[in-house]
Amino acid sequence: MSKNFKQRALEYHERAPAGKLAIHVTKPTATQDDLSLAYSPGVAAPVRAIVEDPDAAYRYTGKSNLVAVITDGTAVLGLGNVGPLASKPVMEGKAVLFKRFANIDVYDIEVNAPHPEEFINTVARIASGFGGINLEDIAAPHCFEIEKRLSERLDIPVFHDDQHGTAIITAAGLLNALEIQGKKLEDARIVCVGAGAAGIASMRLLLRLGAHRTQIFMVDRKGVIHDQRTDLNEFKQLFAQETELRTLEDACAGADVFIGLSGPDILTQEMLRSMAPRPIVFALSNPDPEIMPELAHATRHDLVMATGRSDFPNQVNNVLGFPFIFRGALDVRARHITDEMHVAAVHALAGLAREPVPQDVLDAYGTQQLEFGPEYILPTPFDPRLIDTIPAAVAQAARDSGVARV
Structure with missing residues (x-):
């Protein structure tokens, strides 16, 4: 600063x-x-x-x-x-x-x-x-x-935004990035660096969306979370893999997806080069990402990348989620926010990014074009359609899961 x-x-x-x-x-x-x-x-x-x-x-x-x-x-x-x-x-x-x-x-x-x-x-x-x-x-x-x-x-409703807000926006962006890269969530090998609130919640949500537990490799300060470690709390234990992989470098080799919720400059060029063809990198550490976009794109030309910053394309921004999730929950006087409501928000957000962008949004961002693709996998925070789309999906999921009062 x-x-x-x-x-x-x-x-x-x-x-x-x-x-x-x-x-x-x-x-x-x-x-x-x-x-x-x-x-x-x-x-x-x-x-x-x-x-x-x-x-x-x-x-x-x-x-x-x-x-x-x-x-x-x-x-x-x-x-x-x-x-x-x-x-x-x-x-x-x-x-x-x-x-x-x-x-x-x-x-x-x-x-x-x-x-x-x-x-x-x-x-x-x-x-x-x-x-x-x-x-x-x-x-x-x-x-x-x-x-x-x-x-x-x-x-x-009780909602911890650092967990579920981050997870919902990350998952929506990832579904679209996988679509662009011609990959499927159920087949993707995913590395997540950072096993705190956001990391664990994000991986749990991806499991609900269809990712395979054996394909998720979580990495904390001590390396890969594996089944031989004796220092794991109950939340990390859920992702303990039976594997010989021990370091982030090991985990990145052949990975389709890197999700960083840790700290700056964690992902090296060598690690990025070792990832699978058409990789996806979500470097979400703020303000300094796990790898800077300029360096990442110079290293891999077949990359789709997102960060937590507003000065780069594909910002994973929690403001895309929590106001609208609560709006939907409040509108039906929900007793809880359920897993089904999380999933509904993911699909509604991902779907909105695939629709044509209104002119007033283009004007707000001073650009001529925003179109679903490698540099537009999530709606922008000032998209006026968010308030119509996300709350409606969340409210319907609340009704369907039996927690709506009205």
Whole structure:
């Protein structure tokens, strides 16, 4: 980050009113009668209605369009465990994206809870006033336990975007990249570097979509995750292979797909050269990818590549997912976000990239052409069709899987 950009960012956040969020009133408050309806004595009527029927809160309060973005500050962007207070600008930023792209209201909540049990209990106790919970920037492996237990305990959607948001966008882009490269997911040999929340969730989703477990090779800081290792937690154990491969270099030889969710400059030219014909590289480390696109394309001319950056083609950007997934879930008052809803979002997103791009999207990006192909495997975040396509698919999947209230 340049000194000039850092200063601009600080000035942006400091400008009055400080931060990026505010609350506005949605009903008339100009007269005494308005106030008597908004508060005492009028407010007693919806209170009594909710006592009789808790689902009436969706009719008489903002619950139906309100999401809590909640963190413990243990894994904030690329900054690590900065603590809950320092995470607040990021949580406010997440709230801005919810509102900007899906018109969803958000309260950001930063919880000082060093242990998962404390965090789970805190969230569970405040959850009833929200239509959904978006967990954010929680370190692995605690994030897996936290999401699972909250999903079981609450009757509103709980979604950990660092896991499932990344997984959904990655999977959608990969399905399209495989199509372009003339390959099938069930046949693809996949290497995933990074066995944290995003990596494990992404591989789990690919299994649901048809990938073969024996074709997935996960690599962490100690090398290939194999069945002879004794240091694996239960989540990594799921991907422990019976193999003689031990290093990333070993794993890349002959691989069809490389997915990087780790750190910069992990994938060397030699590793890329050793991959199968027509390889696919998703170098998603931010801001510095596992291999820079210029170097990758200079090394392999038969490549399809994606990164997490907006200044290169094929950005894997979570904003393509979470606002619209929650929009669909909230619209049908879903009790949970199911695997079927994840899969529906993947297929809807992948399908949208194959359709002709509207002129207003081309104008927004200052280009004459965006067409399904090696440099366009995912829609752009400002594509207005996202709000029509993804929520509808997610809502239908919620109905089909029996978790929709309406």
